[in-house]
Amino acid sequence: MQKQLFPRDLSFRALLNRQKNAVPMRxxxxxxxxxxxxxxxxLNQAVLTQEALWRDSGKHCLGVLCNGTPExxxxxxxxxxxxxxxxxxxxxxxxxxxxxxxxKTDVDCLWGAEELEEDMxxxxxxxxxxxxxxxxxxxxxxxxxxxxVVLTEASLCASAWNGSALLPLSQEDTLLCVLxxxxxxxxxxxxxxxxxxxxxxxxxxxxxxxxxxxxxxxxTAIPVVPLLLGFLLKQNALNEALRLVLIGAGDCPxxxxxxxxxxxxxxxxxxxxxxxxxxxxxxxxxxxxxxTVCPDDELTLAEDGEILIRCESCRMQGYYKxxxxxxxxxxxxxxxxxxxxxxxxxxxxxxxxxxxEILVFPDGTKLYLPExxxxxxxxxPDRDFAVIESKGAPALFLRGxxxxxxxxxxALEPVMRELPLARRLNAIxxxxxxxxxxxxxxxxxxxLQKKVGNFT
Amino acid sequence: MTRQxxxxxxxxxxxxxxxxxxxxxxxxxxxxxxxxxxxxxxxTLIICRLEASFDVxxxxxxxxxxxxxxxxxxxxxxxxx
Numbered sequence: 001m002q003k004q005l006f007p008r009d010l011s012f013r014a015l016l017n018r019q020k021n022a023v024p025m026r027x028x029x030x031x032x033x034x035x036x037x038x039x040x041x042x043l044n045q046a047v048l049t050q051e052a053l054w055r056d057s058g059k060h061c062l063g064v065l066c067n068g069t070p071e072x073x074x075x076x077x078x079x080x081x082x083x084x085x086x087x088x089x090x091x092x093x094x095x096x097x098x099x100x101x102x103x104k105t106d107v108d109c110l111w112g113a114e115e116l117e118e119d120m121x122x123x124x125x126x127x128x129x130x131x132x133x134x135x136x137x138x139x140x141x142x143x144x145x146x147x148x149v150v151l152t153e154a155s156l157c158a159s160a161w162n163g164s165a166l167l168p169l170s171q172e173d174t175l176l177c178v179l180x181x182x183x184x185x186x187x188x189x190x191x192x193x194x195x196x197x198x199x200x201x202x203x204x205x206x207x208x209x210x211x212x213x214x215x216x217x218x219x220t221a222i223p224v225v226p227l228l229l230g231f232l233l234k235q236n237a238l239n240e241a242l243r244l245v246l247i248g249a250g251d252c253p254x255x256x257x258x259x260x261x262x263x264x265x266x267x268x269x270x271x272x273x274x275x276x277x278x279x280x281x282x283x284x285x286x287x288x289x290x291x292t293v294c295p296d297d298e299l300t301l302a303e304d305g306e307i308l309i310r311c312e313s314c315r316m317q318g319y320y321k322x323x324x325x326x327x328x329x330x331x332x333x334x335x336x337x338x339x340x341x342x343x344x345x346x347x348x349x350x351x352x353x354x355x356x357e358i359l360v361f362p363d364g365t366k367l368y369l370p371e372x373x374x375x376x377x378x379x380x381p382d383r384d385f386a387v388i389e390s391k392g393a394p395a396l397f398l399r400g401x402x403x404x405x406x407x408x409x410x411a412l413e414p415v416m417r418e419l420p421l422a423r424r425l426n427a428i429x430x431x432x433x434x435x436x437x438x439x440x441x442x443x444x445x446x447x448l449q450k451k452v453g454n455f456t
Numbered sequence: 457m458t459r460q461x462x463x464x465x466x467x468x469x470x471x472x473x474x475x476x477x478x479x480x481x482x483x484x485x486x487x488x489x490x491x492x493x494x495x496x497x498x499x500t501l502i503i504c505r506l507e508a509s510f511d512v513x514x515x516x517x518x519x520x521x522x523x524x525x526x527x528x529x530x531x532x533x534x535x536x537x
Contacts, residue, residue: 092517206516207500208507231497363496392495409487416487417523422496424523426489 009157011133012047012077015195020044023198026171031070032205032216038070040198046070050078057109061085061128063102065093065112066181068203073191075111076135076181080153085131087148088182089138096418099123105136105148105320136320137184139274139366148320149274151184158313159277160192162294166282167246167268169197169221174241176219178204178228185249185364188278189223189270211237220244223270225364226252227392233259246270247288248279249364257288271351275335277314281349290348299349305342306355309335357445362392363422369445372423379411384435386443390452393426397448402430457536462510463529469505470525474498484526502528512536 009015019028024041031037038046054062062079066072066088079086087105089098095116102110106126110117133153138146169175175194179186194201202217204210210228214237221244224232229247232238233256245260248270257267267288272279280299281291293299297311309315310333318326329336338356341349354360357369369387372394376385384399398408408428416424429452436444463484471478474494480486488494494502499519506528507513512535514522522528 092520094517094520208504210500227495227497231501235501393489409490413487413523416490417521420496420520421489421499421522424487424489426495428490 008161009196010154011157012153013081015157015160015192016040016044016047016077019195019198023171026198027200028195029070029073030174030200030202030217032203032209032213033069036070043074046074047077047081050074051081054079054082054084057082057084059084059109061087061106061108061126061131063087063089063105063107063110063113064182065089065091065110065116067091067112068177068181068206070203072112072181073203079111080133080135083132085128085134085136087136088187090180090182090420092420094418094420095119101138101148102126106131134317137182137187137274139368147322147325149184150317150320151274151277152317155277155314155316156184156188156192157196158296159188159272159279160196162296162314163189163193163270163279163282164196165295166284166292167244169194169199169244171198173197173199173220174202174217175199176202176204176213176217176222178210178213179223179225179364183249183364184274184278185223185225185270185272189246189248193223194221211235214239214242221246223248225249225362226256227361227363229256229260230362238263238265244268246282248272250360250362252288252362261286271339271349273309273335273337275316275329276309276311277316280309280311280314283348285348287348289350290344290346291350292348301341301343302336304355305340305352307337307339307341307349307351309337311335359387359389359394361389361422365422367394367423375415376412379415380408386435386445386448387425388445388448388452390427390429394423395427395429395452396425397429397431397435397452399432399435400430401432404430457533459529459533462532462536463525465509466506466525466529466532469509470494470502473502473505482525484524484529486525487523488525488528506532510536 019040025039027037028040028043029038062084064076076086087107102123106128108124108126135151136148177190179190181187191201204213218239218241220241223246242265244266246268260267269283269288270279271281271291280297281293283291296313300308302308339351340353340355341351359367373387386397387394388397436447477492510532514531
């Protein structure tokens with residue numbers, strides 16, 4: 001891929017204008033659903049049309065149920081350009097979870113939810129203020145456990161520039177966007193990265209077509225989460241033209257990048273948070289776990305090894321209407337990630353673990369354990385339990401006897417049914433002994449993980 | 457097609473997509489991810505194969521509501537009628 005230097009865009013309008021002038025006839029967006037291709041000139045024009053529609057709508061905050069179609073992309077860009085606050089939701093979010101999130105984020109109109117709109121109308125009563133240029137992403141997926149992170153078009157463009165500066169695409173590249181746009185990794189690395197470089201962004205058709213989309217679009221670059229990469233490798237779905245795989249959003253077993261490298265495919269790992277508008281460090285060399293810090297970002301380590309990030313251009317504005325949560329993570333302009341790491345002798349970052357009570361799964365989803373456990377406690381009151389990780393999913397460790405399995409499963413069922421599959425418990429471990437705790441009463445999850453290792 | 461026939465076909469596809477389940481006794485009340493080795497990507501593959509095999513389409517939004525093997529059988533049965 002040809003190395004290029006890109007100007008820094010401060011808004012979606014600037015990005016789209018730049019490419020409209022630079023490469024008007026080059027393909028910007030390809031749609032798998034209807035085989036449409038939009039050139040950069042057509043993309044710009046279509047976004048302006050959307051902008052005019054939303055400007056006249058009288059609405060202030062648009063909730064978008066992301067379905068990965070060109071219309072979805074145009075709607076997001078158009079609404080932001082028109083000055084609406086835009087909240088991005090999982091396209092398949094359950095009817096049960098949506099109302100709370102709509103209210104929490106002041107949404108007053110919905111896109112992509114025609115069949116739900118009537119049911120949701122009682123909750124579309126938000127009065128967002130000063131929302132212009134803001135996009136709200138949920139920390140991981142859209143569930144009641146997630147926090148709404150306030151990013152801006154400027155921070156997202158800065159993040160795309162940051163990534164492009166280290167890992168540029170050329171105008172000849174096709175970037176396959178298979179990750180959902182409501183995840184910041186999908187939005188920045190699946191969409192803006194390609195557009196910032198003047199490449200063609202191919203919009204994947206969703207989970208049914210993960211493997212087929214690589215055949216259809218013949219991408220040269222693709223951002224993935226580890227679980228999806230494992231799936232594509234297992235299906236032998238990687239196409240010959242593929243030259244670069246960007247892996248992010250979750251822990252990745254070494255066998256996966258090794259399998260790519262064996263095929264001559266360049267592998268890059270990205271480290272970042274929703275709160276930093278996606279990646280702040282990328283691996284560029286042969287070791288995919290050794291990452292170079294992006295140009296706009298300054299990373300240091302706290303005494304206990306916690307990764308601290310200062311990134312004025314890419315940092316979130318805060319959690320939406322949650323100053324306490326914002327203050328807990330953002331102190332004097334420095335983001336306390338809760339992740340642990342170290343720098344090697346070459347100054348490259350290695351992420352080694354997590355300090356916070358969060359589980360990060362191979363599909364890129366995160367689980368905030370205290371909130372998750374609180375939900376389980378509604379059906380398991382007065383029980384001694386903790387949630388841990390087992391085989392890439394949450395598992396319940398419960399003080400009790402194996403003979404209780406049926407009753408416990410039945411009690412959990414109503415809660416589990418409301419959750420996406422990836423967040424449901426995939427195992428229940430019983431142990432008659434009390435759960436190990438520190439002197440302050442905090443569960444020692446590492447000891448439970450060790451016990452589970454002995455069980456299995 | 458009877459419910460039992462649908463169940464048998466579902467099992468065949470589940471075993472084919474996730475060979476680790478072959479050693480498990482799956483019933484209609486088996487919870488898909490608590491009692492089996494099926495992760496979300498494996499589940500996606502299973503649904504795609506089921507849709508092709510039965511020539512039905514289960515809307516994406518319904519996928520999240522499938523909790524047990526019996527729920528999967530019911531979703532197919534409903535669309536075959």
